[in-house]
Amino acid sequence: MTDFVDINISYGNWPFQSFALDSLEALTDHLKTSGISHAFASHLGSVFDPDTERFNRILVQDCSAISNCFPVPTVNPAVRGWLKQIEGLNEIANIRAVKVYPSYHNVNLSSKEMEEVARYVSESNLQLMIVVRLEDARTRYHGLSVTGVPTTAMIEFCKTHASINPVFLNAYLPEIREISSSVSNVYFDTSFADWFFVMETLRDSVGLSRILFGSHSPFLTTGASLDKVRLARLSESEKTIVLRQNASELFGL
């Protein structure tokens, strides 16, 4: 099975981890050798630098040179002017989703700023990706006090904005189970879900229609993330749902 869709890749410098695959081209070449033909990419420069426009434009430019690489620009609601930036990007690229990093940008999901983001993605028919975390809290750099987005905040956000279907990235299995038991307008990627028979657990407790493959490369080992689905005790059609079908439908591929 090939032609997988990876909804969760990043590139650029990260101060706390060295990446062997240190360019978008190198990373997507690597993904293609693993059977991943489509990828949704973001630039890590916009996580810490308030100048998101600079890194979003680099992202759009880099993606334009790579087939089936879709830019997911960062929205930093804490920095004024984000709406104009994204609208400007939309004029030069086919943007299908935007990404927010609430914990890294000190933004509460119940804030007025996030309400504006939700309204914009709803009106623009964009998907909203919400990064719950980028690294495991137990192994992150000790001087970084960033923690995961609170589960209660994610649930409330979904309830408040019932017209959008946010995709939560890098959520743990207990978080996925708790959120999905409260709201249905939500998707999750597979990257941080972990437990024995985890994919079966997700199928039986959440439903595979809400689960999309995300490798979280290059933070995590791509092949290992892929094997979580590829070698799970699921039928081939169930694997296809997670590895390709859900993302194809959600992002209109």
Add this chain to the structure above:
Amino acid sequence: MKIFDVHTHPTFEAGRTDYDGVNEVVTYASTLGVEGMVVLGDVLLYGRTPSVKDVQAINSKTAELAEWFPDYLHGFCFLNPLLGESFVVDETERCISQLGFKGIKLEICNNARDDVMGPVMEQARKLNVPVLQHTADQTIIQEREFHTDPADTAWLGRQHPDVDIIMAHLTACGKRGVMEIADVPNVRLDTSAFQPVSGLVEFAVMHLGADRVIYGSDLLIRDLPTQIGRVKHARIDDADKQKIFFDNAVSLLFDR
């Protein structure tokens, strides 16, 4: 490629503990190439500092699993060193000398630098078995009073150079953890814990050599294909993967 897993908990907390439940785990692992596992016990079932009775119950359950799958599951004797020398001696004699367990497992009852470790290490030396010490970077967790940091495991290794130690949890120990044990040749590192963070296996091989890196999954807490995948897809050569996946563990446990 053949795989031997040195870090498993085939029964865990509220999950299944019956034969069929364990058989399901063994059967699935076998399909992924796993030819044997070390059973460490359900070590937190009774909390952080289990009693004599609790420890005996955990080890007796391990013995039951090993009896169900004698060629596949191999027990390690879980200990609470705080229970004292007499119990440590009695329980290791029961588990290792009588039941055929292959090593000693230590969790978070105490820090590896504590004096109570003396009798444990003496028994490991006397019975000629390795010690698997749970280890995690305490920089953020900050539980060093009872939770062992890589620096503590390295210290333990230096104090007991004739005892083989497996420092558990590559991802929880991180690059600093690898460097802590780099000059302590009797300390090996298992690959388990958390997500398959890229580059760590390669870093461990570079600084320890493939001979000192041993595959472990930490199942049932972890997804098995993901844990295997972190080694299978690491940027190291196949000969090193074979050592990590199988040869090192078999040599350490069975060629003594």
